Amino acid sequence: MTVDLRLAPAALGSWLSALLVVRAPPGTALVAAVAAGVVALVVALGPSRRRWDGIERPTWRASVVLALLAAAAVGAAGAAQVGARERGLLPELTAGAAVGTVVGRVSAEPVPVRAAWPGAPPRVRWALDVTRVEAAGRASGAVGRVVVLGGEPAAGVPAYGARVQVTGRMRAAQRGAREVALLVASADPVVLAPPRAWDAAAGRVRAHVRRLAEPLPGDAAALLPGVTVGDTARVPDDLSDAMRASGLTHLVAVSGAHFALVASLVLAGTAALRAPPRVQAAATVVVAAGMLVLVHPEPSVVRAATMGAVAVLGLAAGRPARSPAALGAAVTVLLVADPWLAAELGFALSVAATAGIVLLGVALTRRWAGRLGHGVAAALAVPVAAQLVCAPLVLVASGVLTPWGVLANVAAAPAVAPATLLGLLAAALAPWWPGGAQAAAAAAGAACWWIGAVARHAAQLPGARLAWVPGTVGVTLLAAAGLALARLLLGRRREVSAASGRLDPCPRPPAPAVPPVVVPAVSAARRRPPA
Numbered sequence: 001m002t003v004d005l006r007l008a009p010a011a012l013g014s015w016l017s018a019l020l021v022v023r024a025p026p027g028t029a030l031v032a033a034v035a036a037g038v039v040a041l042v043v044a045l046g047p048s049r050r051r052w053d054g055i056e057r058p059t060w061r062a063s064v065v066l067a068l069l070a071a072a073a074v075g076a077a078g079a080a081q082v083g084a085r086e087r088g089l090l091p092e093l094t095a096g097a098a099v100g101t102v103v104g105r106v107s108a109e110p111v112p113v114r115a116a117w118p119g120a121p122p123r124v125r126w127a128l129d130v131t132r133v134e135a136a137g138r139a140s141g142a143v144g145r146v147v148v149l150g151g152e153p154a155a156g157v158p159a160y161g162a163r164v165q166v167t168g169r170m171r172a173a174q175r176g177a178r179e180v181a182l183l184v185a186s187a188d189p190v191v192l193a194p195p196r197a198w199d200a201a202a203g204r205v206r207a208h209v210r211r212l213a214e215p216l217p218g219d220a221a222a223l224l225p226g227v228t229v230g231d232t233a234r235v236p237d238d239l240s241d242a243m244r245a246s247g248l249t250h251l252v253a254v255s256g257a258h259f260a261l262v263a264s265l266v267l268a269g270t271a272a273l274r275a276p277p278r279v280q281a282a283a284t285v286v287v288a289a290g291m292l293v294l295v296h297p298e299p300s301v302v303r304a305a306t307m308g309a310v311a312v313l314g315l316a317a318g319r320p321a322r323s324p325a326a327l328g329a330a331v332t333v334l335l336v337a338d339p340w341l342a343a344e345l346g347f348a349l350s351v352a353a354t355a356g357i358v359l360l361g362v363a364l365t366r367r368w369a370g371r372l373g374h375g376v377a378a379a380l381a382v383p384v385a386a387q388l389v390c391a392p393l394v395l396v397a398s399g400v401l402t403p404w405g406v407l408a409n410v411a412a413a414p415a416v417a418p419a420t421l422l423g424l425l426a427a428a429l430a431p432w433w434p435g436g437a438q439a440a441a442a443a444a445g446a447a448c449w450w451i452g453a454v455a456r457h458a459a460q461l462p463g464a465r466l467a468w469v470p471g472t473v474g475v476t477l478l479a480a481a482g483l484a485l486a487r488l489l490l491g492r493r494r495e496v497s498a499a500s501g502r503l504d505p506c507p508r509p510p511a512p513a514v515p516p517v518v519v520p521a522v523s524a525a526r527r528r529p530p531a
Contacts, residue, residue, distance in 0.1 A: 006063065007328025013067035014074045018335040018342035021078030022176045032075050070332045078339035081143075085180055088140035090133045094172040094181040100135035101167040102146055102183065103192065104128040109296065110157040111233065113149065125149050126157055127179070128164060145178055150185030158191050160296065161199025165190045178340040202294045206231055208430035209423065212441035219452030220445035226252030227416070227448055228423030230295045239452060244398065245465050246458035247387065247405025248412055250353075251451060253346075259304045261420050262291055302338075303350045306330040323358040327351065349393050356389030357382055363490055383409035384489070388482040392475045401466040401478075408458040412451045419447035 020032055085091075093100045108127035130142040148166055158164045166189040173179040195203060206229050213224040219239055225231035232240075232252050243249045266287045270280040292305045331351060334341055341347040364381035365374065372380070383406045395401060422444035429437035458464060468474050 005324055005328075007066070007325050007332070009063045009067035010070040011328040011331040013071035014332045014335040015342050017071035017074040018078060018339035021075060021082060021339040022343050032071075034072070034076075070336075074332075074335045074339055077336050081339065084143045088133065088142050089135060089138055090130065090140070090142040090144070090170075090180060093133065093135055093170045097169060097171055098135060099167070099169050099186070100133055100183075101165060102128070102130045102142065103132040103134075103165045104130035104142075104146065104163070106158050106160050106162050106164060106195075107145060109160055109231070109233065114237075122152055123149060124152055124157055128166070130180075142180075144180030146181045146183050147173070147179045148183050148185055148189070150188075158189055159195050159200070159203050161195030161203070162191050163193035165192055176340075176343050178344070198293050202296075204431075205229070205294055205427045208427045208437070210234075212426050212430060212437060213445070215438075216441070216445040216448075218449065219456075220449040223252060223448035223452055224419070224423055224441065224445055227419045227451070228427065228444070230298065230301070239455065242452075242455040242459035245402055246408040246455045247394075247402040248408055248451065248455045248458075250349075251412065251416060253298070258295075258420055259288060259291065259301075261417050262287060262424070265421065298346070303330060303334060303341075303347060303354075306334055324355070327354055327358065345393065345397055349390055352389045352393060353386040356385040359385075360388065360486055360490075361385035367490060379413055380406075380410060383413075388486055391482055392479045395468060395475055395478055399468075399470065401468050403463055403466050404458045404461050408454055411458075412454045415447035415450040419444050419451065422447070 017032065089100070090102075092098075105128055106126060107129045110124040110126040113123040113125050125147060127145055127147045130144060130146050133140060133142040148168070150166075150168070166183065166185055167187050168183040168185040171182040171184065173181055194200065206225070209225050209228050210231065213221045213234070215221075216224060222235045222239055225233075226235055230253060235243075235252065240249075243252065263284050266284050267280055270283050275283070288305055292301060295301055297305075334347075361378075361381045361384075364385060365377045368377035368381065371377075387406050387409075391401065422440045426437045426440035426444060429440060469477055
């Protein structure tokens with residue numbers, strides 16, 4: 001099987017350039033972007049082909065030029081965005097820890113903050129994208145995201161998408177962070193304008209999901225909003241810790257798997273109706289855009305949606321979708337639009353998991369399909385591949401290993417699709433057919449109960465939180481161990497060729513590939529039944 005890695009250097013160059021944008025001193029990224037552009041021009045104007053043994057073959061030039069151009073684009077766009085954030089009154093207020101008033105749109109759902117000491121008053125954290133700042137009779141425009149920390153307002157936290165005004169003391173955010181400031185609120189926020197129409201509609205759907213989850217028992221009530229729309233506000237601390245220890249946290253953070261399920265359903269329906277590929281692509285884009293608005297554009301969600309859009313464009317153009325190329329294009333486009341993604345662990349985990357499934361999961365499925373069957377092989381290969389690739393990043397975040405993560409993901413896998421799809425169905429039926437919505441929510445809740453039970457049991461197994469060597473040494477050792485284990489799992493198999501009677505050290509059995517996130521659903525939709 002040929003793996004299309006032509007855009008991998010471009011994605012890597014984009015990532016390195018984005019890290020330079022958000023971490024290096026101002027101006028460095030712009031100089032580097034200009035230098036990368038100049039080098040790309042020099043390489044592009046150089047000789048593009050070589051002749052080996054009288055045969056003209058392409059050289060490495062195209063990959064180098066693409067990587068340099070991508071790095072230059074990310075560097076230039078990122079430098080412009082950083083410059084916009086550093087203009088105006090806001091940087092001055094944060095540098096002096098002064099009191100000011102900011103105006104902007106709410107861009108993150110409220111999250112309860114753990115009490116700093118027993119008996120401390122409850123506090124919530126939310127965020128807004130600022131457009132204006134005022135202080136001491138002065139005012140200016142502003143660009144960036146401000147995190148608001150304060151007590152529970154008397155009228156409740158403003159709805160997502162509302163335009164608000166809030167006053168408090170500014171504090172500078174850590175360098176390289178997406179946020180430009182932390183505001184400790186000294187008064188309740190004032191709502192200046194309600195949410196936009198699409199944000200209000202998404203809020204109503206999310207409210208339906210929360211109301212449908214309330215009558216459900218135990219973990220089902222806590223997990224249904226998270227599995228369906230990514231709302232984790234009601235997940236208790238003990239369940240959250242169990243999900244983390246069992247490697248199941250991604251199930252309540254809407255990611256590529258959720259988009260894959262919805263896209264597969266849409267594509268299967270349009271294919272059954274014998275719709276042309278362009279209609280299938282359009283329907284998938286519309287539904288994916290609606291889901292993106294519903295679950296809010298978190299980094300992993302945006303990555304999954306962008307990757308799906310790249311794949312759908314390939315479908316509309318009549319070309320086969322190639323997952324590695326789609327992932328590389330998605331990473332490059334996202335980092336041009338938002339270079340701060342490069343420094344976020346969630347984005348890195350999302351990209352790493354997808355790359356592991358695309359590159360390692362496909363190979364493991366082909367390897368095991370002969371003995372286990374394709375369905376069982378794929379169900380086992382996907383968590384194994386994701387766990388091996390993501391383990392070093394998880395170690396950086398938590399400092400411990402989750403050795404039962406693969407088995408927990410395999411055990412929970414049959415409940416993921418019913419929980420997600422039935423939860424969305426219940427939300428869609430709630431305004432029109434309350435009885436049907438409650439029945440769908442009960443079925444989704446049963447699937448969520450199973451996910452919670454798997455997480456709690458896996459977290460109680462011996463070694464669920466395994467200590468490991470700390471620091472860079474531990475991450476390097478774990479990555480090396482993962483590579484060695486992957487090599488053992490993919491070890492060569494010697495088989496007798498039926499045609500020649502000789503041992504074939506590298507057989508290639510014809511087996512379908514693992515469905516990696518969104519792209520396979522697009523590929524499947526193109527295989528329409530004969531008329």
